[in-house]
Amino acid sequence: MAKQSFNLDLSELSSGIASQFRGLDTNEPGQWPILPKALAWFVAAVAMVVLGWFLLLSDESDLLEAERNKEPQLKQTYRDKLAQAVNLEELRKQRLQVQEYVTQLEKQLPGKAEMDALLSDINQAGLGRGLQFELFKPGQVVVKDYYAELPISVKVSGRYHDIGAFTADVANLSRIVTLHSLNISAVAKDASGALGMEATARTYRYLDQAELEEQRAQQQAEAAKGKGKGKAKAGAKGQGGKK
Secondary structure (H helix, E strand, C coil): CHHHHHHHHHHHHHHHHHHHCCCCCCCCHHHCCHHHHHHHHHHHHHHHHHHHHHHHHHHHHHHHHHHHHHHHHHHHHHHHHHHHHHCHHHHHHHHHHHHHHHHHHHHCCCCHHHHHHHHHHHHHHHHHCCCEEEEEEECCCEECCCEEEEEEEEEEEECHHHHHHHHHHHHCCCCCEEEEEEEEEECCCCCCCCEEEEEEEEEEEECCHHHHHHHHHHHHHHHHHHHHHHHHHHHHHHHHHHC
């Protein structure tokens, strides 16, 4: 008897639920029974979640994936910087050593005011070895990025060993001087066996502050000129395309 009553209650419940979904007026959802309203709200909520995912959260998901892909690189960067931090004191010592080395090299480059003394030292090196100067002519200064180069045409005559000693003396000067395009030949009509040497001596000096500023201004002017030419070409191409 109880079993029959339970089946009857389920049947009545199913009929009641089904009856709430019959004859619904889509134009008046506010008049619907409670179950159709609840189902409509549930479907609308699911639709909003799905729509929000595709419109908003999918971009955030891509951004999250991109940040995750950066993680290995950031970890490696962290390890590199950590290694540098551990060796910071040693790196500072190396930096000081490099600065001292650069300072020593700069001391070997004379300034503009010291060039005359250097030229005199080269001349005295030859005279001290008993050589005869037939030509000692400084050329045009060539300005580089951080220094200036002065070529000197040199032509001397003397004994072989004296010429060799002269080149050694030039190499041992306190300032940097290099010899290029050496040409040694016998002196014509010289019974003593003297030799003649022609060479180009190049000495270098550092640029003073005024020269550095002038060079920077020239480089900036050239860069601006190059950009102006590039814009002019681009404008000419654009006008040609419009035609």
